[in-house]
Amino acid sequence: MTKKMTKTALISLVAVLVLAAVCTALVFTGTASAATLSNSGESSTGVEVKYHVEGGWEVEIGAGMTLVPDEESDLNVKVTKAILENGKNLSITVHSTNNYALQNGDDSLAYTLTKDGTPFVNTSKETVLSGINGKSNLTEDADVTLKVKVEKSVTDKAKYSGDYTDTLTFTVTVAQ
Amino acid sequence: MSNNPTKTKKALTAAVVLLTLSLILNIVLLILLIGYKPEGGTTYQPGSIGFDPDASDKRPGTVTQMQNVTVAGFSKLTIPPDTDTVAIDLYNPEENFGLYYMTFELRLLTDDGGYETLYTSGLVGAGKHIYQITLSHALAAGEYSAVLFIQPYRMADMSTTNNVAGNITLIVK
Known part of the structure; x- marks a missing residue:
């Protein structure tokens, strides 16, 4: 019986010692970690900081004019603001409601809208300005003066009194 | 005598x-x-x-010019799906003060080359903004091609002027 008790006591003692050693090791590691934490000051917590810039554009266009036969008139188109996404460019095209003719009822008077001497035609929307982006800082590249003219030989054939009119639509597109 | x-x-x-x-x-x-x-x-x-x-002698004619009009727009608009209330910023630039009112129309382009009107504003004075609009109907999630059509009006006689159409990508998500 004594031998059994001794054996049991020994096994118990060894178990306690092992347990104590494990606990000590754990505590020591935790203490070391705590020491590391307190010494290094590292943190895994992240905070997102951001600022949003709203995109947009502003363009200045000739609102309209009353023409004099055989006299050329200026029509200005200008980009005054262009805050665009990186890599994008702004372009402007023009389209005439009446295919570049001044209309009064069933009568019309053809006129010309030209850029650098080349008349626009309505088969497709004609480019007025292109390649405008924020990097250009809206220099003279963002400003163009078109010319509008109606010939006296055309206006002399007008059938009716009153206003002959047309409307120009400028289309703004931002793309790659 | x-x-x-x-x-x-x-x-x-x-x-x-x-x-x-x-x-x-x-x-x-x-x-x-x-x-x-x-x-x-x-x-x-x-x-x-x-x-x-x-x-x-016959007087020579003179060209009468309207003052230029400034128009503002954007190329992309993100809106929530399945709701017709949209946050936006439509405005008439202050440069038009005393000269031009304007109206805004949001047009959804259709496959047949036409368009469907989603929203039409009333007259907006220079320096004024519209920050929320109600669409004619909600849109499902996805990307759509649209146009913001801006029509200025001369304050003097309420006549229309040349106008601007801004191409837009509508992102519904």
């Missing part, structure tokens, strides 16, 4: 003098009448022969 011939001579002389004076007076009166200029009138008498002083 010798006085009779003298009297006659004197009478004749007086008559001649009177006639002469009368003629001179009539001429003076005539000149004054021709020279008379009624208020607002001219010296030219209608029906008489003479050049009208108000006649001049």
Whole structure:
């Protein structure tokens, strides 16, 4: 019986010692970690900081004019603001409601809208300005003066009194 | 008696003098009448022969220019799905103060080359913004091609001017 008790006591003692050693090791590691934490000051917590810039554009266009036969008139188109996404460019095209003719009822008077001497035609929307982006800082590249003219030989054939009119639509597109 | 011939001579002389004076007076009166200029009138008498002083060469025509109009837009609009209430910023730039009102129309482009109107504003004065709009109907999630059509109006007579169409990508998510 004594031998059994001794054996049991020994096994118990060894178990306690092992347990104590494990606990000590754990505590020591935790203490070391705590020491590391307190010494290094590292943190895994992240905070997102951001600022949003709203995109947009502003363009200045000739609102309209009353023409004099055989006299050329200026029509200005200008980009005054262009805050665009990186890599994008702004372009402007023009389209005439009446295919570049001044209309009064069933009568019309053809006129010309030209850029650098080349008349626009309505088969497709004609480019007025292109390649405008924020990097250009809206220099003279963002400003163009078109010319509008109606010939006296055309206006002399007008059938009716009153206003002959047309409307120009400028289309703004931002793309790659 | 010798006085009779003298009297006659004197009478004749007086008559001649009177006639002469009368003629001179009539001429003076005539000149004054021709020279008379009624208020607002001219010296030219209608029906008489003479050049009208108000006649001049044909005036050359002058081109009448409207002042430029400034229009603002954007290329992309993100909106939530399945709701017709949209946050946005539509505005008439302050540069148009005293000159132009404008209206805004949001058009959804359709496959047939036409468009469907999602929203139309009333007149917006210069410096004013619209920050929320109600669409004609909600949109399902996805990407759509649209146009923001901006029409300025002259404040002086409410006539329309040249206008601007801004191409937009509608992102519904």
